[in-house]
Amino acid sequence: DAGVTQSPTHLIKTRGQHVTLRCSPISGHKSVSWYQQVLGQGPQFIFQYYEKEERGRGNFPDRFSARQFPNYSSELNVNALLLGDSALYLCASSLGVAGYGYTFGSGTRLTVV
Amino acid sequence: DQQVKQNSPSLSVQEGRISILNCDYTNSMFDYFLWYKKYPAEGPTFLISISSIKDKNEDGRFTVFLNKSAKHLSLHIVPSQPGDSAVYFCAASATTSGTYKYIFGTGTRLKVLA
Numbered sequence: 001d002a003g004v005t006q007s008p009t010h011l012i013k014t015r016g017q018h019v020t021l022r023c024s025p026i027s028g029h030k031s032v033s034w035y036q037q038v039l040g041q042g043p044q045f046i047f048q049y050y051e052k053e054e055r056g057r058g059n060f061p062d063r064f065s066a067r068q069f070p071n072y073s074s075e076l077n078v079n080a081l082l083l084g085d086s087a088l089y090l091c092a093s094s095l096g097v098a099g100y101g102y103t104f105g106s107g108t109r110l111t112v113v
Numbered sequence: 114d115q116q117v118k119q120n121s122p123s124l125s126v127q128e129g130r131i132s133i134l135n136c137d138y139t140n141s142m143f144d145y146f147l148w149y150k151k152y153p154a155e156g157p158t159f160l161i162s163i164s165s166i167k168d169k170n171e172d173g174r175f176t177v178f179l180n181k182s183a184k185h186l187s188l189h190i191v192p193s194q195p196g197d198s199a200v201y202f203c204a205a206s207a208t209t210s211g212t213y214k215y216i217f218g219t220g221t222r223l224k225v226l227a
Contacts, residue, residue, distance in 0.1 A: 004156070033214070042117075042202050042217030043157070056212035090156055098213050100145070104156035 002027070004093050004105035012111045013081050021076040021108045025093030031055075032074040033102065034066055035090040043090055049074055050097040078110075086112045116140045117205050119218035127226050132190040134221050136203035139184065143205040147215065148177060148188045150199040157202060161188070193225045 005024045013019050025032050031050040035043035045058040049068035063079045072093075078085055088109050094102035118137045126132045134148075144165040149157035163170040163177045163186065170177050176189045190197055200222050204215040 031213075035217075040219070042119075042204070042219050043215075044217070045214035048213060056214050058214060092156075098208055100162065103159060104149075106154070106156045 004091055004103050006089075006091050006105040006108050008108060009106065010109045010111075012113060014113055015081055015083060017081050017112075018077065018079050019081060019110060021078075021089050021091075021110070023074045023076070023091030023093075023105060025072050025074070025091075026103055029093035029095055029103075030072055031094045031097050031102070032068055032072065033092045033094075034074070034076045035092065035104075036060075037088040037090055037107070039087075046076070048097075055097055081112045083112050086110060115219075116143075117203060117216045117218040119201075119203060119221050121221050122219070123222040123224070125224045125226060126193045128195055129192045132188075132193045132197065132223055132225070134188040134190075134201050134203075134223065136186045136188075136218055137184060138186075138205050138216075140205070140207065140216075141184070142207035142210060143216075145206045145208050146177070146179065146186055147204045147206075148175075149202045149204065150197075151202065151220070152199050160201075190223075193223075195225050195227050198223055198225050 033048040034046040037043040047066040048056040052068045066076045068074045088107040090107045092102040092104045148160040151157045179186045200220045204217045
């Protein structure tokens with residue numbers, strides 16, 4: 001059984017560039033959530049999508065956007081990258097919208113230079 | 114404003130003994146709580162959850178206790194094993210709010226000594 005898969009695993013970008021991160025949920029899971037984890041901190045909620053609709057948004061600027069596709073995979077887009085966007089970006093999937101005990105992927109490590 | 118706090122950044126325990134990890138929260142709307150553990154270079158792995166209608170949930174070596182009046186939860190691992198060495202995060206959600214986001218603590222690094 002494939003778990004939550006995220007791509008790429010590592011990424012280096014320059015300030016001002018744009019980045020797209022991808023997530024494939026566990027088969028049958030319809031909800032995808034995105035989190036940002038900065039070194040030494042716990043994950044911080046960015047977005048939740050359920051059945052292709054945005055169901056929640058955290059305190060992140062409009063440079064962050066996301067979408068969910070008909071196959072329930074998801075993309076997280078970040079425009080005009082700042083040094084402070086360097087972090088581990090985690091995707092989590094769950095069966096339903098409530099996200100009880102959802103499963104995380106291994107994350108994408110983004111470094112902005 | 115840290116709504117979920119793990120005040121001990123690290124904990125060392127001898128193999129076979131009990132590990133107790135603590136978590137405090139401030140938002141009385143939180144009604145569902147999770148514990149995750151995280152190894153380096155991996156995503157967090159779900160361990161155990163508890164709803165606010167319970168005060169205890171057990172799964173094998175892992176037990177979570179919830180004290181709603183104190184806004185405190187704890188994770189007990191008995192007996193502790195070297196493979197339990199990881200960073201442990203507690204997370205809380207206000208499921209009635211309509212947005213199912215989890216607020217995570219900053220984590221406690223557990224080291225189980227052989």
